[in-house]
Amino acid sequence: xxxxxxxxxxxxxxxxxxxxxxxxxxxxxxxxxxxxxxxxxxxxxxxxxxxxxxxxxxxxxxxxxxxxxxxxxxxxxxxxxxxxxxxxxxxxxxxxxxxxxxxxxxxxxxxxxxxxxxxxxxxxxxxxxxxxxxxxxxxxxxxxxxxxxxxxxxxxxxxxxxxxxxxxxxxxxxxxxxxxxxxxxxxxxxxxxxxxxxxxxxxxxxxxxxxxxxxxxxxxxxxxxxxxxxxxxxxxxxxxxxxxxxxxxxxxxxxxxxxxxxxxxxxxxxxxxxxxxxxxxxxxxxxxxxxxxxxxxxxxxxxxxxxxxxxxxxxxxxxxxxxxxxxxxxxxxxxxxxxxxxxxxxxxxxxxxxxxxxxxxxxxxxxxxxxxxxxxxxxxxxxxxxxxxxxxxxxxxxxxxxxxxxxxxxxxxxxxxxxxxxxxxxxxxxxx
Amino acid sequence: xxxxxxxxxxxxxxxxxxxxxxxxxxxxxxxxxxxxxxxxxxxxxxxxxxxxxxxxxxxxxxxxxxxxxxxxxxxxxxxxxxxxxxxxxxxxxxxxxxxxxxxxxxxxxxxxxxxxxxxxxxxxxxxxxxxxxxxxxxxxxxxxxxxxxxxxxxxxxxxxxxxxxxxxxxxxxxxxxxxxxxxxxxxxxxxxxxxxx
Numbered sequence: 093x094x095x096x097x098x099x100x101x102x103x104x105x106x107x108x109x110x111x112x113x114x115x116x117x118x119x120x121x122x123x124x125x126x127x128x129x130x131x132x133x134x135x136x137x138x139x140x141x142x143x144x145x146x147x148x149x150x151x152x153x154x155x156x157x158x159x160x161x162x163x164x165x166x167x168x169x170x171x172x173x174x175x176x177x178x179x180x181x182x183x184x185x186x187x188x189x190x191x192x193x194x195x196x197x198x199x200x201x202x203x204x205x206x207x208x209x210x211x212x213x214x215x216x217x218x219x220x221x222x223x224x225x226x227x228x229x230x231x232x233x234x235x236x237x238x239x240x241x242x243x244x245x246x247x248x249x250x251x252x253x254x255x256x257x258x259x260x261x262x263x264x265x266x267x268x269x270x271x272x273x274x275x276x277x278x279x280x281x282x283x284x285x286x287x288x289x290x291x292x293x294x295x296x297x298x299x300x301x302x303x304x305x306x307x308x309x310x311x312x313x314x315x316x317x318x319x320x321x322x323x324x325x326x327x328x329x330x331x332x333x334x335x336x337x338x339x340x341x342x343x344x345x346x347x348x349x350x351x352x353x354x355x356x357x358x359x360x361x362x363x364x365x366x367x368x369x370x371x372x373x374x375x376x377x378x379x380x381x382x383x384x385x386x387x388x389x390x391x392x393x394x395x396x397x398x399x400x401x402x403x404x405x406x407x408x409x410x411x412x413x414x415x416x417x418x419x420x421x422x423x424x425x426x427x428x429x430x431x432x433x434x435x436x437x438x439x440x441x442x443x444x445x446x447x448x449x450x451x452x453x454x455x456x457x458x459x460x461x462x463x464x465x466x467x468x469x470x471x472x473x474x475x476x477x478x479x480x481x482x483x484x485x486x487x488x489x490x491x492x493x494x495x496x497x498x499x500x501x502x503x504x505x506x507x508x509x510x511x512x513x514x515x516x517x518x519x520x521x522x523x524x
Numbered sequence: 525x526x527x528x529x530x531x532x533x534x535x536x537x538x539x540x541x542x543x544x545x546x547x548x549x550x551x552x553x554x555x556x557x558x559x560x561x562x563x564x565x566x567x568x569x570x571x572x573x574x575x576x577x578x579x580x581x582x583x584x585x586x587x588x589x590x591x592x593x594x595x596x597x598x599x600x601x602x603x604x605x606x607x608x609x610x611x612x613x614x615x616x617x618x619x620x621x622x623x624x625x626x627x628x629x630x631x632x633x634x635x636x637x638x639x640x641x642x643x644x645x646x647x648x649x650x651x652x653x654x655x656x657x658x659x660x661x662x663x664x665x666x667x668x669x670x671x672x673x674x675x676x677x678x679x680x681x682x683x684x685x686x687x688x689x690x691x692x693x694x695x696x697x698x699x700x701x702x703x704x705x706x707x708x709x710x711x712x713x714x715x716x717x718x719x720x721x
Contacts, residue, residue, distance in 0.1 A: 133617025166617035295653035305649035335640035372641030386641040400696025428696035455685040471684040515618035
């Protein structure tokens with residue numbers, strides 16, 4: 093969906109800055125215009141951001157993104173309209189203006205208490221399987237507190253670069269009873285059946301301090317067990333939280349008849365089966381200190397591939413209420429057949445006063461890969477937020493990354509965020 | 525250029541940090557209430573809809589009495605959420621719903637299971653079994669921001685070094701990548717050697 097403003101493929105310098113400023117003002121004026129329209133209730137968030145990059149390729153890349161989230165409420169029949177979109181362009185590369193429309197749907201309650209809802213349009217779907225943004229019709233009915241069902245049909249959309257939305261199709265249903273679910277989804281990709289899966293699972297609190305979850309997915313079209321998960325959450329004390337799970341996952345269904353799509357991607361071994369075990373813990377040491385950690389072991393059941401280990405342990409010092417400061421630090425260890433990474437992450441959030449706050453972060457990694465040998469990878473990030481009004485702020489950030497392979501990458505980020513809302517109250521009208 | 529930016533930020537930092545801050549007062553999530561924004565409502569309905577006076581108190585138990593006093597002054601979350609987080613049923617469809625307007629220390633209201641270190645992956649099970657529970661705080665746009673947005677400016681999920689180091693994690697746990705990305709996402713860089721939009 094390209095917008096032809098490319099005649100304006102500006103050369104360099106002032107033209108771009110003027111265009112940027114003009115567009116920023118344009119987005120804000122448009123937002124004010126929305127605010128001026130008399131509608132029962134609306135809430136909107138505007139975000140306009142630009143990044144200037146100086147990377148190793150010396151490309152003059154300047155991504156410029158404008159977001160608008162808009163919810164119109166209490167329309168006719170108490171229906172709602174939801175919009176979320178992005179208008180973007182790379183001012184450096186001189187790409188065309190483009191629009192990503194993530195959401196534009198109407199939510200119509202078929203019953204006054206909203207137990208029965210019909211949603212039509214581009215919307216987010218996640219009903220027990222993968223997540224999609226799809227042009228879809230979805231009907232949900234909450235029969236009582238414990239039983240609910242959903243039916244949906246649509247065409248999935250993708251916002252990743254170069255991903256073609258071909259003859260894709262999606263349809264399914266899900267039943268929720270207490271904390272259990274049973275669902276079915278049929279997915280076609282470019283005219284071919286990708287899967288016709290049944291899934292069943294739960295997320296139940298067995299006791300106040302113990303939750304258990306599970307999921308099983310069978311692809312009836314290919315006769316494959318796609319996914320099996322069993323996990324728990326345990327909170328023996330308010331201070332300690334534990335999570336563990338074991339998962340079997342078969343990603344081969346994403347390929348047609350086991351055909352390898354590309355040898356480079358194959359080298360990362362998504363094809364085939366994987367067994368994964370994850371443990372994680374969080375502990376509140378005292379009023380200020382918290383400790384956390386996680387460890388994942390994977391067994392890649394593909395010839396020639398080894399096991400994987402991913403570990404992280406960290407500490408948080410939270411003095412938010414006494415000093416307006418939260419600091420964290422963590423050690424990383426990752427090991428796979430392609431190499432080993434040892435890393436350090438540190439960061440902070442500092443509230444300076446009601447107008448100004450700072451976020452900082454440093455990532456230092458030392459890795460040893462079979463392809464590149466031993467390397468350092470470092471990244472530093474500092475972001476200041478200035479409150480321009482009670483419901484708007486301006487952010488300025490610097491991101492500097494260095495790596496022996498890519499040399500360096502410096503980025504300056506500017507962002508303006510605005511929240512506004514308005515409309516009429518129902519009770520005022522009722523009183524009249 | 526780098527030097528200039530750091531100097532500007534240092535000035536900004538020094539300039540803004542001159543005032544003495546009462547963190548306890550300013551950062552307490554429940555203290556963030558905008559009476560001015562509710563002026564029309566207060567003028568019309570008075571204080572009682574929020575500051576209810578129906579709390580039982582006894583001088584025999586002074587601690588309970590103090591708790592009771594707080595209860596009178598501080599409206600419960602049900603009171604606020606009745607207008608601000610009650611999709612489709614709110615009597616005030618003009619009331620904003622963003623949590624951070626009042627709860628600007630979001631960590632304070634985070635549920636216990638979110639803090640276990642594996643929530644990023646495990647949250648799907650909670651959503652699949654009882655989506656309503658998630659809907660109490662989150663709207664669709666919150667999901668889209670991580671699941672669908674491919675924003676090159678904001679780092680939503682991965683750490684900032686990830687472009688350089690991701691291959692080790694991708695080889696250790698390839699299924700994790702496939703949950704959000706399609707193979708073509710990887711191919712964009714791996715076949716051309718650079719990111720193009």
